[in-house]
Amino acid sequence: EVQLVESGGGLVQPGGSLRLSCAASGFTLSPYWMDWVRQAPGKGLEWVATIKEDGSDKFYVDSVKGRFTISRDNAKNSVSLQMNSLRAEDTAIYYCANIFGAGYWGQGTLVTVSS
Amino acid sequence: QAGLTQPPSVSKDLRQTATLTCTGNSNNVGYQGAVWLQQHQGHPPKVLSDRNNNRPAGISERFAASRSGSTASLTISGIQPEDEADYYCSAWDSILRGVVFGGGTKLAVL
Numbered sequence: 245e246v247q248l249v250e251s252g253g254g255l256v257q258p259g260g261s262l263r264l265s266c267a268a269s270g271f272t273l274s275p276y277w278m279d280w281v282r283q284a285p286g287k288g289l290e291w292v293a294t295i296k297e298d299g300s301d302k303f304y305v306d307s308v309k310g311r312f313t314i315s316r317d318n319a320k321n322s323v324s325l326q327m328n329s330l331r332a333e334d335t336a337i338y339y340c341a342n343i344f345g346a347g348y349w350g351q352g353t354l355v356t357v358s359s
Numbered sequence: 360q361a362g363l364t365q366p367p368s369v370s371k372d373l374r375q376t377a378t379l380t381c382t383g384n385s386n387n388v389g390y391q392g393a394v395w396l397q398q399h400q401g402h403p404p405k406v407l408s409d410r411n412n413n414r415p416a417g418i419s420e421r422f423a424a425s426r427s428g429s430t431a432s433l434t435i436s437g438i439q440p441e442d443e444a445d446y447y448c449s450a451w452d453s454i455l456r457g458v459v460f461g462g463g464t465k466l467a468v469l
Contacts, residue, residue, distance in 0.1 A: 288460060
């Protein structure tokens with residue numbers, strides 16, 4: 245069974261940091277671009293970041309540039325999102341996904357930024 | 360970052376046919392096509408169609424995607440109660456160098 249399992253979400257104060265991880269099982273991440281997508285409560289889907297299959301290029305939505313860093317470890321079949329200088333507006337469910345490749349999505353992990 | 364345009368809501372009776380639209384431009388939908396996603400309340404999105412309008416294994420034939428220029432469409436035939444959900448389109452934008460989503464269409468089954 246194919247699974248993407250996110251972890252690392254939680255409650256953090258404004259200005260704080262969190263590191264999200266996404267572990268894949270049942271398929272190999274290495275051939276694919278991988279994405280992080282978020283969904284604020286009651287809102288639509290918002291793309292956050294994408295990393296190429298070999299990690300050679302990374303892309304970010306403007307609102308997280310300079311604060312978030314996407315990375316991957318193909319040997320460990322995993323992708324990560326380091327989130328620094330968190331703001332209240334970053335509060336959302338964060339999904340690990342392979343939007344344009346195999347089309348797999350994780351169940352998501354909730355990040356709440358609040359004092 | 361500019362997104363794709365989807366109607367906010369569509370209502371259809373049981374067993375009718377609904378066509379959902381997703382309008383972009385030549386840099387995104389018109390560039391490599393769009394992916395269609397279905398999301399039920401409280402659940403993660405599920406892919407209904409890839410950028411080549413192919414359904415993943417296990418997706419009903421009642422869902423058919425197509426594209427004309429920079430507008431992608433998802434036709435849902437023989438609408439069932441379980442089709443009540445939010446539907447999103449997504450594409451890669453070659454100029455923005457990022458993923459763009461539509462705002463989503465909420466399908467109500469009457």
